[in-house]
Amino acid sequence: MTAPTVDRAAARSGRWHMPITVEQRAASRFLQQLGVNLVALVLAFGLGAILLLMAGDNPFDVYREMFDRAFGSSRAFRETLRSTTPLILTGLAVTVCFRMGLWSIGAEGQLIAGSVAGAAAALVLGPSLPAPLAVAAVVVAAALGGAAWATLAAVPRALFGTDEVVTTLMLNFIALGIMNYLIFGSVSYWRDRTNLGFPAGKVIPESTQLDPYFGVFDAGLILSLALALIVALALRRTVWGYQLRVAGDSRAAASYAGISATRQIISVFAVSGALAGVAGGTYVMSITFALEPRAIAVNLGFVGIVVAAVALLKPLLVVPIAFLMGALLSIAPSLSIFGVSPAVVIVIQGIILLCVAGAQFFIRYRVRITRVEVGSR
Amino acid sequence: MTRRTRACLAIVATMGLVMAACGDDEADAPAAPATTAAAAPDTMTTAAPEAPAEVTTTVPEAPAEVTTTVPEAPTEVADTPSASDGTGMRIAVIYDGTLDQGGWQGSMDAGTQLLEDSMPGAEVLRVEAIAPGQSAQRAMTDLAEDGYHLIIGTATYDADMAIVSAEYPETAFLHACDATVTANMGQYCLAVEEARYVDGALAAALSETGKIGYVAGFGISFVLKPLNLFAAGARSVNPDAEVHVVFTNDWFDPNLELQAANALIDLGVDVLTYDLSSSAVPEVAAQRGAGFIGYGYDDARLQAPDSWLGGSLYNWGAAFVTTAQEVAAGTWEPGYIYGGYADGLLGYAEFGAAVPAEAQDLVDSLIADIAAGDLDVFAGPIVDRDGNVVVPEGETLEFFDRAICCEWVIEGVQGEIG
Numbered sequence: 001m002t003a004p005t006v007d008r009a010a011a012r013s014g015r016w017h018m019p020i021t022v023e024q025r026a027a028s029r030f031l032q033q034l035g036v037n038l039v040a041l042v043l044a045f046g047l048g049a050i051l052l053l054m055a056g057d058n059p060f061d062v063y064r065e066m067f068d069r070a071f072g073s074s075r076a077f078r079e080t081l082r083s084t085t086p087l088i089l090t091g092l093a094v095t096v097c098f099r100m101g102l103w104s105i106g107a108e109g110q111l112i113a114g115s116v117a118g119a120a121a122a123l124v125l126g127p128s129l130p131a132p133l134a135v136a137a138v139v140v141a142a143a144l145g146g147a148a149w150a151t152l153a154a155v156p157r158a159l160f161g162t163d164e165v166v167t168t169l170m171l172n173f174i175a176l177g178i179m180n181y182l183i184f185g186s187v188s189y190w191r192d193r194t195n196l197g198f199p200a201g202k203v204i205p206e207s208t209q210l211d212p213y214f215g216v217f218d219a220g221l222i223l224s225l226a227l228a229l230i231v232a233l234a235l236r237r238t239v240w241g242y243q244l245r246v247a248g249d250s251r252a253a254a255s256y257a258g259i260s261a262t263r264q265i266i267s268v269f270a271v272s273g274a275l276a277g278v279a280g281g282t283y284v285m286s287i288t289f290a291l292e293p294r295a296i297a298v299n300l301g302f303v304g305i306v307v308a309a310v311a312l313l314k315p316l317l318v319v320p321i322a323f324l325m326g327a328l329l330s331i332a333p334s335l336s337i338f339g340v341s342p343a344v345v346i347v348i349q350g351i352i353l354l355c356v357a358g359a360q361f362f363i364r365y366r367v368r369i370t371r372v373e374v375g376s377r
Numbered sequence: 378m379t380r381r382t383r384a385c386l387a388i389v390a391t392m393g394l395v396m397a398a399c400g401d402d403e404a405d406a407p408a409a410p411a412t413t414a415a416a417a418p419d420t421m422t423t424a425a426p427e428a429p430a431e432v433t434t435t436v437p438e439a440p441a442e443v444t445t446t447v448p449e450a451p452t453e454v455a456d457t458p459s460a461s462d463g464t465g466m467r468i469a470v471i472y473d474g475t476l477d478q479g480g481w482q483g484s485m486d487a488g489t490q491l492l493e494d495s496m497p498g499a500e501v502l503r504v505e506a507i508a509p510g511q512s513a514q515r516a517m518t519d520l521a522e523d524g525y526h527l528i529i530g531t532a533t534y535d536a537d538m539a540i541v542s543a544e545y546p547e548t549a550f551l552h553a554c555d556a557t558v559t560a561n562m563g564q565y566c567l568a569v570e571e572a573r574y575v576d577g578a579l580a581a582a583l584s585e586t587g588k589i590g591y592v593a594g595f596g597i598s599f600v601l602k603p604l605n606l607f608a609a610g611a612r613s614v615n616p617d618a619e620v621h622v623v624f625t626n627d628w629f630d631p632n633l634e635l636q637a638a639n640a641l642i643d644l645g646v647d648v649l650t651y652d653l654s655s656s657a658v659p660e661v662a663a664q665r666g667a668g669f670i671g672y673g674y675d676d677a678r679l680q681a682p683d684s685w686l687g688g689s690l691y692n693w694g695a696a697f698v699t700t701a702q703e704v705a706a707g708t709w710e711p712g713y714i715y716g717g718y719a720d721g722l723l724g725y726a727e728f729g730a731a732v733p734a735e736a737q738d739l740v741d742s743l744i745a746d747i748a749a750g751d752l753d754v755f756a757g758p759i760v761d762r763d764g765n766v767v768v769p770e771g772e773t774l775e776f777f778d779r780a781i782c783c784e785w786v787i788e789g790v791q792g793e794i795g
Contacts, residue, residue: 075522079515184595185626197555197564198533199597287511292536295510333507333516337523342475342506 022365033363040359044352051351055344062340069334070327074216081217082287083326086111088224089279090304091311091318092231093146093272099235099313100248100268106153106168107276108301109175110146114277116179117145119190119204119284119291126205134207135219138281146277147270149175154269158262164269172301179293190291201290210286220282225319227275232315244268276301303329310356312363328352461705463499467525468492468701471504471516473532480654484674484691485531485553491694496701513537521545527704529697538562549704549711553693554599558711565696568717569673570606570779572689574754575725575743576650576670577610579687581618582736583668584648590641590667591622592634593652596794598783600624600652603672605787606754607650612789614739621646622792631657642667648686656680668731675726685729687740695721715780718748761785 049059070080090107097104121141126134153171156162182188184199192202210218235241247254247264255261279300288295307325311317328349335345470489474482486503493501502525507516513534518541520528527549530538535555542550542562554566580589589611593600604622611618621644623637638649638661650670651658659677662669662684671677671688678685696714703709716722725744728737746752757768767785768774774782786794 069519075518079518082511180626184597195556197535197557198599199595200536200556203536287514288536289540290536292510294508294533295513295537298508298510298512330511330515333504333512334519336504336506337469337502337516337519345506 019369021368021370023368025364025366036359036362037356040355040362041352044355047351047355048348051344051347052340055341057340057344062335062338065338066331066335069331069338074214078212078216079330080323080327081221083330084323085218085220085224085286085326086279086283086300087303087307087322087326087329088221088228088319089275089282090301091307091322092224092228092315093275093279093301094304094308095311095313095315095318096231096235096244096268096272096275098308100244100264101251102157102265102268102272103165104150104153104168104269104272105165105302105305106150106171107272107279107304108297108299109168109172110149110273110276111280111283111301112172112175112179112296113149113273114142114146114280115284115291115296116175116182116190116280117148117277118142118281119201121281122204122208122284123189123202126208129207131207134205135210135285138208138285139223139278142277142281142284143274144277146273146275146280148273149277150269150273151266154266154273157269158265176293176297179291179296183291183293192290201288201292203290204284208285209289210282212286218286220286223278223282227278228315228319231275235315240267276304279304306353306357310360312360325353461496461498461702463496463701463705466496466499466527466701466705467502467523468496468499468527468529469502469504469520469525470529470531470697471507471513471520471534473507473509475505476503478654479676480674482531482654483676485693488691488693488695488697489529491692492697492701495694495698496705499701499705507534509533509537514541517541517550518544521548527551527701529700531693549700549709551697551700558713561711563700563709563711563714565693565700565714566780567691567693567722568715568779569603570754570782571717571747572691572723573603573607573672574610574613575740575747576672576687576689577607577612577620578614578743579610579732579736579740580607580648580650580668580670581611581614582739583686583732584615584618586645586647587615587617588619588621588644588646590638590644590646590649591620591651592637592641592649592658593622593624594628595626596624598781601784601786601794602782603652604790605759605783605785608787608789609754609759610743618789620790622790622794624794625653628653629655631655634658635661638662639665649684650688659684668729671726678726678729682729683731686732687728687737688726690724690726692722692724713780715776718744719750755779755782760788762788762790 045063052059052062069076071077090111093107093110094104118138118141121138122134125137129137149171153164153167156167157164182190183201187193190201192200210220212218235245243254243259243264246257247259247261251261254264280296283296283300284291303325307318307322311321332345332349336342470485472482472485476482476486489501489503492499504516504520507513509532513530514537517528517534517538521541521544525548528551530550530552532553533555535552535557538550538552539557539559539562542548542559546561548561550562552562552564555564558564581587591604591607593604604620608618608620611620621641623641625633625637627633634651634653634655634657638658641649642661642665646667648668648670649658649662650672652672654674654676656677659669659681663681667684668686669677669681669684670686673689673691675688675690677688699714700709725740743752747754753773755768755774757772758766758770759768761767765785767783
């Protein structure tokens with residue numbers, strides 16, 4: 001890109017032109033969006049290839065390995081799907097809040113709260129209930145846990161206008177601290193007292209451990225797909241969703257229309273928290289099988305923000321984006337085994353995410369290079 | 378204009394979030410200073426004590442050999458009749474952090490190095506930066522599918538390894554210092570009580586104020602055992618010695634460690650030690666003119682050479698090589714490898730320049746006595762700081778109780794546990 005030429009005459013007269021203008025696209029077509037995303041992906045893999053070459057790896061081999069490890073076998077596919085489930089749910093949680101213009105970044109903490117509540121339900125009710133009921137109990141408990149945690153930020157936001165970015169961020173650390181305390185800092189109900197080694201959580205009963213169907217996907221994925229559909233319908237077809245969208249477009253218009261901001265904010269936060277909480281509950285049931293702080297606090301809530309943003313805050317689009325993101329995240333250990341340095345793996349993941357996230361800008365805005373004519377106007 | 382600004386803001390915000398999301402793995406465990414990177418593996422191997430094959434024997438070493446810093450392990454292994462050079466064998470070692478972090482990772486990697494040297498025919502793969510949970514399960518599953526014969530975990534992967542090992546009964550799994558032992562999964566651990574007893578004795582011998590500072594992570598039995606035995610060792614030399622402990626409630630928080638170490642020196646402590654791996658505590662010791670005693674690895678010997686006094690060394694390699702040999706020979710029976718100076722699983726670092734000969738002799742003789750079985754660091758009476766007798770006179774802790782020790786805190790330890 002050429003450096004902007006300063007139009008001296010225009011500058012003197014108080015007017016000068018940037019050679020680049022950014023304007024909003026009236027409406028972008030689906031094919032256009034797809035095209036921009038494809039270009040972004042090609043660019044990302046191209047940049048990644050340069051990086052790999054610099055690190056002494058063969059990019060083609062690495063990319064083939066990435067593909068194989070993400071989709072190449074039913075086992076690989078299962079790993080990708082295991083990563084997809086929590087990302088769909090945290091992506092939905094973020095989508096719901098962001099659609100109303102509530103910038104909650106608390107999905108991480110709500111996921112942790114859901115894990116704690118879900119694990120408790122599994123340990124208390126699991127032994128006495130039949131499997132389907134026990135699983136349902138865990139899901140409900142996890143949803144309530146996540147919703148309760150989100151409410152802690154929602155109430156001050158609704159009543160006093162406290163900035164939710166700050167409160168939700170801080171609550172993430174508090175949730176993590178509590179989870180660490182339950183396992184590392186105390187002999188709590190969650191902690192396995194019979195474990196002689198490093199402090200660990202009690203393993204949840206068999207009835208609450210999700211087995212994969214056909215060895216590929218488990219009930220958690222089905223639940224997350226159903227929730228994506230429900231959220232999409234709720235946003236489009238219910239009064240609650242309509243009010244949410246109105247408030248998201250214009251707070252003033254919403255209050256003028258008689259929509260209670262207080263109730264709306266708290267209910268949106270609660271739903272968002274419940275979704276993130278369910279992510280925690282299903283994560284415990286299908287991956288960690290216990291409250292394991294170091295295995296649970298792996299940024300699934302934060303990645304959910306990226307998923308929601310790339311999915312343009314559309315609930316149904318969250319599903320494929322979460323799937324791709326899940327594939328990208330779950331193959332990192334495999335690449336380390338393949339011999340790619342872990343630092344390079346992180347940078348490649350970062351480049352792909354940045355390019356795809358950056359592409360969303362070009363979907364919404366048109367960038368034009370305008371000719372600057374010296375002395376014109 | 379506002380629209381453009383907003384668009385820019387949106388993109389910056391998105392990028393920030395992306396960075397936050399993917400960069401956090403690194404933030405959890407920042408790399409140690411460059412000096413650590415270069416220094417750790419070398420210095421660890423030079424101190425690697427005895428031939429790995431001797432781990433299985435219970436016959437103690439001659440005292441002089443126990444403290445020797447001359448590496449002689451690889452050649453001796455080749456001489457052992459049952460030893461294999463590992464041809465055709467595939468071994469993977471999984472690390473939580475990256476190898477340039479030194480500390481725990483560095484000591485484990487010294488073990489991997491010994492494994493490579495001892496079994497030159499084996500393919501040894503290091504897998505770095507694997508977090509517990511889904512990543513660890515994924516890594517272990519891939520390795521088992523790829524046909525690795527022995528998978529060694531160097532961090533807290535116990536639950537994950539238990540899950541994966543059950544699905545791959547033909548693969549041998551070995552895990553550091555935890556609970557699960559199954560038909561194809563074993564544990565390896567060090568008698569840290571022996572290491573810390575000797576360290577505590579050295580600290581008390583060199584402290585003029587009789588106050589020793591101890592910076593540790595969490596107040597869990599895992600950490601209280603070495604703390605207790607450090608204090609016991611210190612009080613065996615100076616019955617009035619006080620060990621002041623501060624917990625950071627993290628495994629890696631250099632800033633908090635820095636504050637803790639400074640607070641301890643303000644308290645009158647003149648020798649510092651830690652149960653962590655960042656360079657913060659030794660650096661504070663160097664700045665404030667206090668002595669420093671390492672634990673498990675001797676990175677600090679190069680980070681703060683003027684403060685360095687000494688410290689016990691982990692020799693994980695002994696456990697790696699023994700297990701790999703047995704797996705290769707088909708004789709491996711998973712169990713709980715647990716040993717100290719007598720088994721070659723512990724060594725001792727080079728002393729600092731300031732350590733007088735008597736103190737060096739004290740350390741050597743303590744190690745000799747422990748290795749010979751003449752000194753049992755858990756021999757009663759041991760009284761906790763509330764006055765309860767936890768090990769009565771004439772008794773000791775048996776293997777099981779040693780492994781899970783301790784929920785109590787010994788006399789002489791000052792500071793809040795938590």
